[in-house]
Amino acid sequence: MASLVGSRVERKEDKKLLTGRGKYTADVNFVNQTFAYFVRSPHARAQIKKVDITKAMKAPGVVSILTGADIANDKIGGLIAGWRIKSEDGSDMKVPAHPPLANEIVNYVGDHVAVVIADSLDEARNAAEFVKVDYKILKAVVDTKGAMDSDQIYKDIPKNLCFDWLLGDRAKVKEAFEKADKIIKIDLINNRVIPNAMEPRAANADYNPSTEEITLYTTSQNPHLARIIISAFNGVAPENKLRVIAPDVGGGFGSKIYPYAEEVVCSWAAKKIERPVKWVADRTESFLSDCHGRDHVTHAELAVKNDGTFLGFKNETIANIGAYASVFGTVTPTYLFGPCATGVYKMPAAYTNVKAVFTNTAPVDAYRGAGRPEATYTIETLVEKAARELGMDPAEIRMKNFPTQFPFQQTLVHSVDSGDYVASLNKAMEVADYKGFEKRKRESANKGKLRGIGLCSYFEACGIAPSPVVMMLGCGIGLWESAEVRFNPTGNVTVFTGSHSHGQGHDTTFAQIAADQLGVPIENIEISHGDTDKGPFGYGTYGSRSLTVGGTAIVKACDKIIAKGKRVAAKMLEASVDDVEFSNGEFVVAKSNKKKTIGEIAFACYLPGTYGEVKSPLPEGEEPGLKETSFFDPANFSFPAGSHICEVEVDPDIGETKVVKYTAIDDFGTIINPLVVEGQVHGGIVQGIGQALYENCHYDETGQLVTASYMDYTMPRADNFPEFDLGFTCTPATSNPLGTKGCGEAGAIASPPAVMNAVMNAIGTEISMPATAEKVWKACNQNKKKNSEAA
Amino acid sequence: MKKVSVEINGKKVTKEIQDHTILSVFIRENLNLTGTHVGCDTSQCGACVVHVDGKSIKSCTALAADVNGSKITTIEGITKNGNMHPMQEAFKKLHGLQCGFCTPGMVMSAIDLLQNNKKPSDTEIREWLEGNICRCTGYQNIIAAVKEAASKM
Known part of the structure; x- marks a missing residue:
């Protein structure tokens, strides 16, 4: 049987999704279900003086209205921050209480005040109009940079400071900077963006009063995590009485990793009213209440020698984490950010200092790349500026500082097991025709356009695990992954994974792996995920972890199946176990023609004995059945890397920037399915270009979200892009037997600096993201003015 | 309440609906065809596109009452005899x-x-x-x- 790993296998999950037979949470309905509509704060910061539901309760169809007082009375716990970060002075981070329904104060526009439950959505929405909330409006804190000098939001959190964290050695950096020929400095804003999975969040909770079980359908990247949080922290139901199902999920990008207030409230309310409670966000609710991404204000410096050698790096960042500390909200700007701060370079000394601040805005959490795009944007913009100031070619300065020996121990944290940064940059330059740029620039100039080229060489630490490391760094959970490989008696297979697919194609990629391992045709393998009652506990999908951690768990479980199969085959074939070999789905006794297929072995395992034609005795002491579980915890992160080159054309008369050429060369280690991997890269690049050129989350000074619809928030669309050129280099990862590294976030990490370096190269001025037409036009005009004054 | 008759994916149906029922809601909730999705409320995202009398429209932007008498095709209706389009x-x-x-x-x-x-x-x-x-x-x-x-x- 030909190996499927490495093949462009068409996706198994596609037919149902293409024919309208997918099942998303909003498609799930229960008999006798009610509809929830949330009353949300219209103010960014206010005291709740009174919530009056008298009139609303009399509205038609209303079943129940629940408020923060009810949730407090029922002792439902608050939403949690999953990572405990310590400040440089050793003190613990400070986090405010985060009740699922606000009781005394509201802290962002969209914060949850009450829930109206009615027989129909229309009735719930109408009744919500009559819930009278008496607010005392307080001055909102909105600005990231100014948050520490603004009004104090929480009485126990001075300067609105969650933590003041340091990674690295300030003294060594000072020493390195003293030896420098030149210090390159940069001030950056990493603009706040809104994840915008196309499927709005939704929940539908059903409670059975007789069994006391809750079944919660939800739009989650991580149903097992939702279950343990709603159970252990919110206290809605014991874990064994809570089943969480994340069916087809319409994208996540980080925003659906953890449970939100709505899931907690719907589950709790279903139990209270003993009827199912369904909630589906409209798009504006998603804009207001999904966790946002990025939002850093950074000052960074790079110490260099005149020949371009890097000596040291420092990064002082203020990270806005919004009104509350969300589950991954505190780790995103620290351990997912700081360790990647020095990029793909040899950097003898470095530190990153992050001050995380609370503001009256939606919580900020992991968004595709989470911390690594922010780190990469900083170092890659700085390196480009260093090249400009030293009069070097941007490729040359990068090449000069790449490590060439692997494993490579970085100064800050990571020991990078494998990579070849020189190879990927060389290949990118070749594919992008780097040498031909000047000619293309002249051609653009002839049309009155400014053409620019920008590079980005990146690496990222992903395959999020290893548990001992992440737990040492403050993570409240382990991050291993599970798999269960279950042979059915007739020889076909169901594989359960604790990860979750919401577009990544696990049904196919994981089936390719299992097919190769077991020698079973891919059509006979089903992948099951997303239901806490089916497979073993797992940690879901984010941080480009599913294949590297979850895929390996499948390999390990298959190994156990094969080991048992060998013992059973040896008994049936009257041979010694050591003489039985397994390949292509067959157990063969060495140097003989005696063999059994894995299907026959599975059948024997379920019919252990001799009866008429059936002769399948199991070895003594062997349990019947053929099902194995594995939990894999890798020894290290995985480190995808690569180089992207972007070319833009700017029309100085209208400020419009067009990406006209884009080359991505990535090293993801072993690739299981190139079709799927290319799709992940395309999507990541577009999200990154979205951040660089179009997307911007904007709160006004009173904390109103101005960009709360697709009329106001610019989403990247089909006509914004050229066709991208993709290519790969491969240095397999050594931390997992597949050699895979993860590919889901790379595009979103590499593209913002590549695009922005190209824009700056085109217009000759530093400019912040997003490089909108207005900003670019202003910059071009200023340049014109300067040039004419100089003349 | 309004009576609306349409031909949906080749099948004639008549439903009694509230006057303000949006076509996307009609398709999803009255006809139980959940293949048509709703991704926004400003007619921007296009997840809800269906064909009305052969032309694509965003079904979140039409009233069901306004398409009375039309032929509607949704994603479920383009598969023929189990074969995809x-x-x-x-x-x-x-x-x-x-x-x-x-x-x-x-x-x-x-x-x-x-x-x-x-x-x-x-x-x-x-x-x-x-x-x-x-x-x-x-x-x-x-x-x-x-x-x-x-x-x-």
């Missing part, structure tokens, strides 16, 4: 979908494009699909799939 086949072959949420609208829009323009260029495809937002694919494989379908139809 060439557009669906092309999306599968070239990985033109990931999470699948925008896909029904994307496919219905793309089919209408080919009804208007049998051999569209890349630019024409990109411009036509400007009203369909996809957050996953970066659009590249969608464009390729539409071209593939054009060559097969």
Whole structure:
């Protein structure tokens, strides 16, 4: 049987999704279900003086209205921050209480005040109009940079400071900077963006009063995590009485990793009213209440020698984490950010200092790349500026500082097991025709356009695990992954994974792996995920972890199946176990023609004995059945890397920037399915270009979200892009037997600096993201003015 | 209340509905065809595109009452005898979908494009699909799939 790993296998999950037979949470309905509509704060910061539901309760169809007082009375716990970060002075981070329904104060526009439950959505929405909330409006804190000098939001959190964290050695950096020929400095804003999975969040909770079980359908990247949080922290139901199902999920990008207030409230309310409670966000609710991404204000410096050698790096960042500390909200700007701060370079000394601040805005959490795009944007913009100031070619300065020996121990944290940064940059330059740029620039100039080229060489630490490391760094959970490989008696297979697919194609990629391992045709393998009652506990999908951690768990479980199969085959074939070999789905006794297929072995395992034609005795002491579980915890992160080159054309008369050429060369280690991997890269690049050129989350000074619809928030669309050129280099990862590294976030990490370096190269001025037409036009005009004054 | 009769995916149905029922709600909740998705409320995302009398429209922007007497085709209606439409086949072959949420609208829009323009260029495809937002694919494989379908139809 030909190996499927490495093949462009068409996706198994596609037919149902293409024919309208997918099942998303909003498609799930229960008999006798009610509809929830949330009353949300219209103010960014206010005291709740009174919530009056008298009139609303009399509205038609209303079943129940629940408020923060009810949730407090029922002792439902608050939403949690999953990572405990310590400040440089050793003190613990400070986090405010985060009740699922606000009781005394509201802290962002969209914060949850009450829930109206009615027989129909229309009735719930109408009744919500009559819930009278008496607010005392307080001055909102909105600005990231100014948050520490603004009004104090929480009485126990001075300067609105969650933590003041340091990674690295300030003294060594000072020493390195003293030896420098030149210090390159940069001030950056990493603009706040809104994840915008196309499927709005939704929940539908059903409670059975007789069994006391809750079944919660939800739009989650991580149903097992939702279950343990709603159970252990919110206290809605014991874990064994809570089943969480994340069916087809319409994208996540980080925003659906953890449970939100709505899931907690719907589950709790279903139990209270003993009827199912369904909630589906409209798009504006998603804009207001999904966790946002990025939002850093950074000052960074790079110490260099005149020949371009890097000596040291420092990064002082203020990270806005919004009104509350969300589950991954505190780790995103620290351990997912700081360790990647020095990029793909040899950097003898470095530190990153992050001050995380609370503001009256939606919580900020992991968004595709989470911390690594922010780190990469900083170092890659700085390196480009260093090249400009030293009069070097941007490729040359990068090449000069790449490590060439692997494993490579970085100064800050990571020991990078494998990579070849020189190879990927060389290949990118070749594919992008780097040498031909000047000619293309002249051609653009002839049309009155400014053409620019920008590079980005990146690496990222992903395959999020290893548990001992992440737990040492403050993570409240382990991050291993599970798999269960279950042979059915007739020889076909169901594989359960604790990860979750919401577009990544696990049904196919994981089936390719299992097919190769077991020698079973891919059509006979089903992948099951997303239901806490089916497979073993797992940690879901984010941080480009599913294949590297979850895929390996499948390999390990298959190994156990094969080991048992060998013992059973040896008994049936009257041979010694050591003489039985397994390949292509067959157990063969060495140097003989005696063999059994894995299907026959599975059948024997379920019919252990001799009866008429059936002769399948199991070895003594062997349990019947053929099902194995594995939990894999890798020894290290995985480190995808690569180089992207972007070319833009700017029309100085209208400020419009067009990406006209884009080359991505990535090293993801072993690739299981190139079709799927290319799709992940395309999507990541577009999200990154979205951040660089179009997307911007904007709160006004009173904390109103101005960009709360697709009329106001610019989403990247089909006509914004050229066709991208993709290519790969491969240095397999050594931390997992597949050699895979993860590919889901790379595009979103590499593209913002590549695009922005190209824009700056085109217009000759530093400019912040997003490089909108207005900003670019202003910059071009200023340049014109300067040039004419100089003349 | 209003009585609305339509032919949906070749089948005639009559339903008594509230006057303000939006077509997307009518399709999803009254006709239980959940393949048509709703991704926004401002007629921007295109996840809800269906065909009304052969032309693509955003079903979140029409009242069900206004399409009384029309022929409506949804994503469920383009599969014939269990065989996918060439557009669906092309999306599968070239990985033109990931999470699948925008896909029904994307496919219905793309089919209408080919009804208007049998051999569209890349630019024409990109411009036509400007009203369909996809957050996953970066659009590249969608464009390729539409071209593939054009060559097969």
